[in-house]
Amino acid sequence: MAAISASLVKELRERTGLGMMECKKALTEANGDIEQAIDDLRKNAGLKSAKKAGRVAAEGAILARVSEDGRVAVMLEVNSETDFVARDENFKNFANEVANKILDTKNEDIAVVMEGELEEARVQLVQKIGENISVRRAAVVEAPQDGIVGAYVHGDRIGTITVLKGGNADVARDIAMHVAAINPAVARPEDMPQEILDKEKAIILAQPDMAGKPAEIAEKMVQGRLKKYLAENSLVNQPFVKDPNTSVAEYAKTAGGEVLSFLRFEVGEGIEKEEVDFAKEVMEQARRS
Incomplete structure (x- = not known):
């Protein structure tokens, strides 16, 4: 029996949307043949789940x-x-x-x-x-x-x-x-994180009231505003x-x-939600009809 690699399981998950264990089981039964595994999954109730897994759950x-x-x-x-x-x-x-x-x-x-x-x-x-x-x-x-x-x-x-x-x-x-x-x-x-402080410092230095300030004065102003930023966050x-x-x-x-x-x-933070333009979708369907 062929070894079932993690990358093979990952590929089947991405192609079907099914759970890891279900994909691993299907691949095991198909002796590592991913196309056969997909065909086998189409023959059982798992396909209903797979079809829906392509939609964003946010x-x-x-x-x-x-x-x-x-x-x-x-x-x-x-x-x-x-x-x-x-x-x-x-x-x-x-x-x-x-x-x-x-x-x-x-x-x-x-x-x-x-x-x-x-x-x-x-x-x-x-x-x-x-x-x-x-x-x-x-x-x-x-x-x-x-x-x-x-x-x-x-x-x-x-x-x-x-x-x-x-x-x-x-x-x-x-x-x-x-x-x-x-x-x-x-x-x-x-x-x-230092990278956030560096970014905030760059923003402060770019503010209009910092223009033309001597370096030592500008640095004192930056440190004061960074201190306030840290207190607030x-x-x-x-x-x-x-x-x-x-x-x-x-x-x-x-x-x-x-x-x-x-x-x-x-809930849903970091998940890229699909933006649907329904007006555009209707127009495209009308053009095809």
Whole structure:
């Protein structure tokens, strides 16, 4: 029997839109012949799923879970083609099953998590609902021995996890809510990537009031504005959303906590959605008729 390479599985996935395990099984049964595997897939119910998988699934839901001891949090994005399907109970039940397994196994590798029954359930859901359903990404976040995690999901569209050293569950969740609302760039000023600072510096130097300034004066102005930029975009320095007179760092400190990091998911972020010009489409159809 021919060895089934990862690249062969990847090619079949791209050509059919089916799940990894289903593609690997088809290739194994076809002894590595990708064209035979496609022909075989056309003979079973998997083809219905494959036809729909070509459509962009950029809607869906974000789910989050926190372990009973408050030291592990997981977050998951499951996508559908429409927000209508994302509200369907069958979709929600499936997404909950995946999230629970991720928390149970502490495994964020989607291919491994979906292997077996969950992948079969996904294919059956696609066939039942009539839309492409995909499990896009997952994250497992653990707090240090003396820390705690918090999670918050807003309207199934935005999910956040925060990690604190010390503190308590309520404070961690409150700060997670802040992250969902304000969307900071980094947790601390020192976490800001240098390339972003360089870009911001270039923008500042190009501003009209910098023209003709002596180098030392310009540099002082740049550093002052960069400091303000970092304060506005760093979680710990932002005014806490529930009490603007207190910074997030100060709020955490009231419970003996210190913010270490955060994670934020938003449904469909980074997915290139297909833009359809319906007027153009109708005109083209009219010309062909």
